[in-house]
Amino acid sequence: MAAAAQIVEGMGADIVDVNMGCPVPKIAKHNAGCSLMREPAHAASVIRAMTSAVKIPVTVKMRAGWDATEINAPDLAKRIEDAGAAAVAVHGRTAAQSYTGSSDWDLIARVASGLSIPVFGSGDCIEASQMVERMQSGVSGVLVGRGALRNPFIFEQASALMSGRPVRAITHEERGRFLLEYIELLQNERLGESAGFRHVAPGMGARPVSSEFPVSGESRGPARGHDKWVINKLRALNSWYTKGIDNGSHLRVRINAAESIPHLREIIEDFFLAPVSQ
Ligand SMILES: Cc1cc2nc3c(=O)[nH]c(=O)nc-3n(C[C@H](O)[C@H](O)[C@H](O)COP(=O)(O)O)c2cc1C
Structure with a gap:
């Protein structure tokens, strides 16, 4: 882990x-991910080795614990602080809960009150008002996962609430433009990226970026390479982003059926930007 941290530092992180x-399970069964929480002394020694090996801050994300009988975030977070970590983030569910039940913000508050380094809380900030409310738990900040996938404007809205400004309503058109911008961002992603950043299967060697991810074209045929990757990213976001939108299930089905980027853009423009017929 210390060597891995040095590589990450060398990449400019x-x-x-x-x-x-x-x-x-496929992560946790290999002594990685949340299973590290089951060996607090080992986890702390890993963090100590990492903080000694690099100059950049080492931070840790953890859950409440492994399961209801092993809730140890307050103790582990303290050990991790003593091992030199710069900040800790806690998702207040156990690994056994996965995403069931709810995030325990009382536990997160307990972790925050026991540490001097910044503690960030995570779990169930779906509305901007929940972000603001949970900032009262003594945390230095909150992390937003699924709420941001449903509504990327949540940060702007929470920031308005925090500073006493009115929360701006997000228009249908803005939501559509966001998706179009996201597509463009993804189309430009990874171009020119150095080979060292990508995982390469053993024995495969590094292929030049251009052959692995050809620049998106305007072809109407089924997407391949980088275009296919962009479409899959949109499909992944789609399942969250379309929740709570009028006719969202219809849009979800159409996006899932899109076979090319021009087709995808057409669906989004049609749904969000086309003038509504009277
Ligand atoms: C699509 C997705 C990807 C995630 N990836 C990571 C990750 O790479 N590392 C991590 O520590 N947590 C990851 N999480 C967990 C979130 O950081 C967060 O702790 C969890 O989703 C609970 O917060 P939420 O209720 O705001 O979603 C991910 C969550 C989602 C939904």
Whole structure:
């Protein structure tokens, strides 16, 4: 882990964040992710080795604990602070809960009150008002996951609430323009990225970026390479983004059926930007 942190630092990263929060069995069964929380002394020694090996801050994300019988975030977070971590983020569910139940913000508040380093809370900030409310738990900040996927404007809205400004209503058109901008951003993503940043299967060698991710074209045929990757990213966002929108399920089905980027843009423009017939 210390060597991995040095590689990340060498790549120019600003921080190294250690994920002790992932509950997914294929990660956790390899002594990674949340299973590290089950060995607090080992976890702390990993963080100590990392903080000694790099100059950039080492931060840790964790859950409440492994399961209801092993809730140890307050103790582990303290050990991690003593090991030199710069900040800790806590998702107040156990690994066993995955996404069931709710995030325990009393526990998060307990972690925050026991530490001197910044503690960030995570879990169930779906509305901007919840972000503001949870800032009262003594945390230095809140992390927003699913709420941002449903409504990327949540940060602007929370910031308005925090400073006493009225919350701006987001128009249908803005939501559409956001998706179009996201597509453009993804189309430009990874171009010119150095090979060192990508995972390469053993024995495959590094292929030049251009052959792996050809620049998006305007072809109407089924997307391949980078275009396919862009479409898949949109599909992944789509399942969250269309929740709570009028006719959202219809849009979801149409986006899932899009076979090319021009087709995808057409669907979005048609749904969000076309003049409403009277
Ligand atoms: C699509 C998705 C990807 C996530 N990826 C990560 C990750 O890479 N590392 C991490 O520590 N947590 C990750 N999380 C967990 C979130 O950071 C967060 O702790 C959790 O979703 C609870 O917060 P929420 O209720 O605001 O979604 C992810 C969550 C989602 C929904």
